[in-house]
Amino acid sequence: MEYPTKFDLQVAVQTYISAIDRNRLLDQDEREELFDHLMLETESLLEGGLTEEEAFTVSKLRFGESALISQQYEQVKPFAAVRKYILSGIMLFFIITGFSSVLQIFSLGSLALFHEWNLSNSITRYLDLGAKMMVFGFFLTYAFARIKRNQVLKKYEFWLVPLLGLLSPLLSGIAFSLGYNYLRLAGPTMSYIFLNNKIITGICMVSLALIYYILLYKRRTHLATN
Amino acid sequence: MKNFSKDLIAASTIPIVLSILRRGDNYGYQIIKEVQEISDGALNWKEGSLYPVLSKMERNGFIRSYRKKENGRNRKYYTLKQEGLKVLDAAKDEWHSIHQILCNLWNTQPSLTSR
Numbered sequence: 001m002e003y004p005t006k007f008d009l010q011v012a013v014q015t016y017i018s019a020i021d022r023n024r025l026l027d028q029d030e031r032e033e034l035f036d037h038l039m040l041e042t043e044s045l046l047e048g049g050l051t052e053e054e055a056f057t058v059s060k061l062r063f064g065e066s067a068l069i070s071q072q073y074e075q076v077k078p079f080a081a082v083r084k085y086i087l088s089g090i091m092l093f094f095i096i097t098g099f100s101s102v103l104q105i106f107s108l109g110s111l112a113l114f115h116e117w118n119l120s121n122s123i124t125r126y127l128d129l130g131a132k133m134m135v136f137g138f139f140l141t142y143a144f145a146r147i148k149r150n151q152v153l154k155k156y157e158f159w160l161v162p163l164l165g166l167l168s169p170l171l172s173g174i175a176f177s178l179g180y181n182y183l184r185l186a187g188p189t190m191s192y193i194f195l196n197n198k199i200i201t202g203i204c205m206v207s208l209a210l211i212y213y214i215l216l217y218k219r220r221t222h223l224a225t226n
Numbered sequence: 227m228k229n230f231s232k233d234l235i236a237a238s239t240i241p242i243v244l245s246i247l248r249r250g251d252n253y254g255y256q257i258i259k260e261v262q263e264i265s266d267g268a269l270n271w272k273e274g275s276l277y278p279v280l281s282k283m284e285r286n287g288f289i290r291s292y293r294k295k296e297n298g299r300n301r302k303y304y305t306l307k308q309e310g311l312k313v314l315d316a317a318k319d320e321w322h323s324i325h326q327i328l329c330n331l332w333n334t335q336p337s338l339t340s341r
């Protein structure tokens with residue numbers, strides 16, 4: 001048996017705005033502006049005695065065809081889409097560089113512990129793996145926050161991520177020179193750990209792509225059903 | 227009710243928005259309501275089309291936006307900049323000239339008054 005779904009005004013307005021912003025050209029400010037307008041219009045119609053669903057339908061009609069408004073935004077921001085892809089590419093480069101360097105630093109840390117504290121091979125590997133899982137967790141959190149357009153992240157990442165990206169190879173270089181003896185003595189353990197780094201970096205990038213496409217698919221399905 | 231052509235609406239949107247902002251700072255929804263009120267509903271814009279225009283005007287430096295908290299919502303207000311004022315003055319001259327030319331062609335008395 002099917003139950004009628006309850007109309008949710010906020011969701012309906014957000015879905016309509018997402019249809020206008022299909023090319024992701026609007027910033028948060030502009031999305032909020034459209035939201036404010038549609039809510040004001042709907043609220044004024046509600047005072048006239050319409051139901052939420054009816055009021056929103058009229059608001060939408062008055063606001064105009066989403067595809068047309070989307071096209072008008074494209075005309076106003078012709079290079080926004082290209083610029084967005086270029087910036088995303090640069091950011092991705094810095095993220096990969098930073099991430100792989102952080103992993104190397106952790107590996108060197110594990111090796112230093114292995115030699116200084118005479119830890120067994122398997123304990124070193126577990127420590128190394130634990131540290132990498134932690135970095136992987138941070139990476140996934142970052143990826144989710146980035147895709148969900150977290151405002152704080154949006155505000156700081158444009159200087160923080162490149163800074164970390166540039167700083168990390170530098171730190172990793174220093175760590176390498178300091179840990180040269182460990183590297184020389186390490187042998188097979190070392191090669192295992194560094195191979196591990198590359199695999200985990202690869203897994204992170206594949207995960208990022210997967211998260212992105214799953215969210216994109218969910219968003220499209222959501223728009224289609226609405 | 228009059229039905230204006232799309233081209234005329236497109237050409238007049240920026241001067242109309244600038245004229246409304248000359249009266250004082252305003253936000254999108256209210257700008258549309260004022261246009262409807264002044265034109266007695268004759269100028270019936272598709273409301274959503276105003277926002278790309280506002281975005282374009284802001285990018286061109288005619289207007290500036292700021293946020294103001296109102297009734298629990300963060301509302302985006304627009305204010306006219308010096309550049310926008312210059313554009314408005316130039317637009318007024320152009321519209322007066324066109325109006326004058328058409329009146330001469332049609333042998334009618336111009337009734338537009340400059341403010």
